[in-house]
Amino acid sequence: MLRRYILLNTNKFVNCRHVSQSMLQSTVDEKSGIATVTMNKPPVNSLNLEFLDEINTQLNKLQKDKIRGMILTSGLQKVFCAGLDITEFYNPNPDRLAKFWTVLQDTWLSLYMASFPTVAVINGHSPAGGCLFAMSCDYRVMVGPKYTIGLNETKLGIVAPKWFQDTMVAVIGQRKAEVSLTTGKMYTTDEALQVGLIDESLPDADSALKKGTQFLNNFQRISPWAFKMTKDISRQPTVQWLIDNKQKDLDFVLKFMQSPDVQKSLGLYLQSLKK
Numbered sequence: 498m499l500r501r502y503i504l505l506n507t508n509k510f511v512n513c514r515h516v517s518q519s520m521l522q523s524t525v526d527e528k529s530g531i532a533t534v535t536m537n538k539p540p541v542n543s544l545n546l547e548f549l550d551e552i553n554t555q556l557n558k559l560q561k562d563k564i565r566g567m568i569l570t571s572g573l574q575k576v577f578c579a580g581l582d583i584t585e586f587y588n589p590n591p592d593r594l595a596k597f598w599t600v601l602q603d604t605w606l607s608l609y610m611a612s613f614p615t616v617a618v619i620n621g622h623s624p625a626g627g628c629l630f631a632m633s634c635d636y637r638v639m640v641g642p643k644y645t646i647g648l649n650e651t652k653l654g655i656v657a658p659k660w661f662q663d664t665m666v667a668v669i670g671q672r673k674a675e676v677s678l679t680t681g682k683m684y685t686t687d688e689a690l691q692v693g694l695i696d697e698s699l700p701d702a703d704s705a706l707k708k709g710t711q712f713l714n715n716f717q718r719i720s721p722w723a724f725k726m727t728k729d730i731s732r733q734p735t736v737q738w739l740i741d742n743k744q745k746d747l748d749f750v751l752k753f754m755q756s757p758d759v760q761k762s763l764g765l766y767l768q769s770l771k772k
């Protein structure tokens with residue numbers, strides 16, 4: 498494995514393994530075994546087929562490398578992740594859409610059930626799929642006060658799939674999730690903290706990264722096996738539906754996304770984004 502000194506987001510030089518460099522940068526601190534995975538797909542880290550594939554491959558690699566923890570963050574100025582790439586849904590090629598959705602399912606399962614502790618350092622806006630990724634980590638530290646986070650699918654005229662919804666319920670509870678999902682609510686950092694959607698709010702990215710690292714350091718004294726078993730038991734009710742219904746979920750999305758009403762809503766939403 499290539500060893501070199503590189504400059505991390507913390508502006509400190511640390512001895513680390515450089516794992517990859519493309520839309521995703523991944524570094525592992527040799528001493529702590531903590532990986533920092535930085536999404537870097539301008540302009541907004543939207544999750545298309547290729548990007549999701551890269552994220553999933555990296556998560557599986559980190560698992561094989563037996564890292565001790567992971568921070569997921571963004572290398573962009575003001576966006577953590579803009580969610581799924583809407584152009585994957587608009588006038589889709591059915592074969593590509595099927596691949597895209599399957600990789601999304603797999604990536605979510607890899608992240609949600611990661612064998613190592615994970616922290617999202619949310620250093621920018623985090624709508625929809627971006628919020629899903631953040632909620633799938635074990636801890637969320639967000640840079641405030643100006644960014645927003647939430648599952649806004651109803652605002653696009655679409656519906657958050659069951660497993661997106663269940664992930665939110667697991668974080669903030671049934672009642673708050675129901676109101677949040679039906680209204681497509683995007684929370685400010687303060688609101689997200691209040692509702693429990695994030696665990697901490699910090700004024701800048703450096704202190705958020707430090708906080709995330711502090712959280713991961715808690716696990717130095719906890720057996721990885723005990724951690725993983727506990728997490729599996731806790732998260733099993735949320736993942737089991739998708740594990741049992743991957744094909745049904747895919748078939749539904751293929752049908753739903755190709756319906757004229759949904760295409761019309763998506764077209765209007767894309768237009769409004771361009772404006």
Ligand SMILES: CCCCC/C=C\C/C=C\C/C=C/C(=O)SCCNC(=O)CCNC(=O)[C@H](O)C(C)(C)COP(=O)(O)OP(=O)(O)OC[C@H]1O[C@@H](n2cnc3c(N)ncnc32)[C@H](O)[C@@H]1OP(=O)(O)O
Pocket residue numbers: 540541543575576578579580581582583584622624625626627649650653655656657658659749750753767770771772
């Ligand atoms: C019963 C069972 C139901 C089954 C349901 C089936 C299917 C549901 C499927 C999926 C669920 C969907 C999940 C999603 O994640 S959908 C994506 C939702 N995301 C958003 O709504 C975010 C939209 N973007 C923004 O709000 C902003 O861009 C931002 C993130 C706040 C950043 O703002 P900023 O001002 O910095 O950037 P711009 O707005 O100027 O954007 C720059 C550039 O990027 C394009 N873009 C932005 N977001 C996306 C995106 N998600 N996908 C693709 N492209 C995006 C934007 O259009 C601009 O493009 P341009 O060409 O003008 O440069």
